[in-house]
Amino acid sequence: MRKFFLSALLVLTVCVIGCAQQKNSSDANQIPTEVATPENSSQEQSAPQAQPDKDYILAADDLSNLQLDDPTKPVYDKYILWERQEKNLPCVLPDLQPYDAKSVVYLTFDDGPDDKVTPQILDILKAENVKATFYVCGNMVETYPDVLKRIFNEGHAIGNHSYNHRYNELYASPWAFMEQIIQTDNAIKNVIGVRPFIIRAPGGVGMFNGDYWSMIDSCGYVEHDWNALTEDATPSKPNASQQVNNVLKYLGDNPPRSVIILMHSNSDKTETVKALPELIHFLRDWGYTFGVVTPMTPQPW
Numbered sequence: 001m002r003k004f005f006l007s008a009l010l011v012l013t014v015c016v017i018g019c020a021q022q023k024n025s026s027d028a029n030q031i032p033t034e035v036a037t038p039e040n041s042s043q044e045q046s047a048p049q050a051q052p053d054k055d056y057i058l059a060a061d062d063l064s065n066l067q068l069d070d071p072t073k074p075v076y077d078k079y080i081l082w083e084r085q086e087k088n089l090p091c092v093l094p095d096l097q098p099y100d101a102k103s104v105v106y107l108t109f110d111d112g113p114d115d116k117v118t119p120q121i122l123d124i125l126k127a128e129n130v131k132a133t134f135y136v137c138g139n140m141v142e143t144y145p146d147v148l149k150r151i152f153n154e155g156h157a158i159g160n161h162s163y164n165h166r167y168n169e170l171y172a173s174p175w176a177f178m179e180q181i182i183q184t185d186n187a188i189k190n191v192i193g194v195r196p197f198i199i200r201a202p203g204g205v206g207m208f209n210g211d212y213w214s215m216i217d218s219c220g221y222v223e224h225d226w227n228a229l230t231e232d233a234t235p236s237k238p239n240a241s242q243q244v245n246n247v248l249k250y251l252g253d254n255p256p257r258s259v260i261i262l263m264h265s266n267s268d269k270t271e272t273v274k275a276l277p278e279l280i281h282f283l284r285d286w287g288y289t290f291g292v293v294t295p296m297t298p299q300p301w
């Protein structure tokens with residue numbers, strides 16, 4: 001079954017790459033290479049790259065170095081999927097034991113990056129010395145590459161949240177879903193030189209209506225939903241203090257030791273920005289430390 005998925009995926013990726021080639025045929029060759037080089041490396045905007053084993057962990061070719069116990073370091077791959085396949089390197093992750101650390105909270109921000117709310121969130125995280133996880137969309141990455149670079153260079157984790165977030169396309173089939181994940185990996189790697197292993201399905205995994213899990217496992221991705229949320233994307237549009245109360249409501253009287261909080265960082269989420277400092281303060285007062293999502297992050301269910 002796995003072999004079938006990988007073979008079919010290879011066809012799919014060749015197709016995706018082929019389209020990219022065609023689209024950029026008038027430009028310099030834009031196909032991502034294994035070298036971590038941003039597109040505009042000669043321009044002032046290219047920030048220094050984070051250093052492997054300092055700000056993040058870079059996966060070994062054989063994926064043998066991923067059993068980690070430090071929940072504060074992001075994990076990335078220098079290869080996108082088709083490069084692993086082309087080099088005959090493994091794509092499927094080894095069995096990994098989840099982190100055992102006590103009282104860790106993972107702040108996660110979906111749907112960005114944008115150039116309004118995401119930078120404000122980054123400012124707060126920097127002032128509070130907190131690392132978080134940003135599940136980004138490929139089309140937003142292409143629009144705001146400098147904001148993605150900032151997320152990366154400030155030591156946060158980047159996850160893949162599909163290319164265009166359109167449910168009717170993503171949930172048409174597992175293939176359609178994976179095509180957008182691969183497209184977004186390309187967009188991310190074009191900017192920061194590496195790609196994530198972590199993904200989050202738009203709307204959460206309750207949207208899966210077929211063989212999505214086999215597809216995700218076969219391609220070496222790990223999906224994380226959440227076990228607490230500010231409800232900042234609900235139609236009721238809670239204000240900042242309501243958002244903090246919403247998180248308290250989900251944590252309850254007996255808060256879990258590993259908490260993944262869902263928030264959003266697209267441009268109308270100004271109340272999320274206002275809620276963030278208070279949220280960080282009470283979580284810290286409760287004894288939580290702050291981690292970033294990696295393949296070892298305990299599942300929230």
Ligand SMILES: [Zn+2]
Binds near residue numbers: 110111165202203
């Ligand atoms: Zn989303």
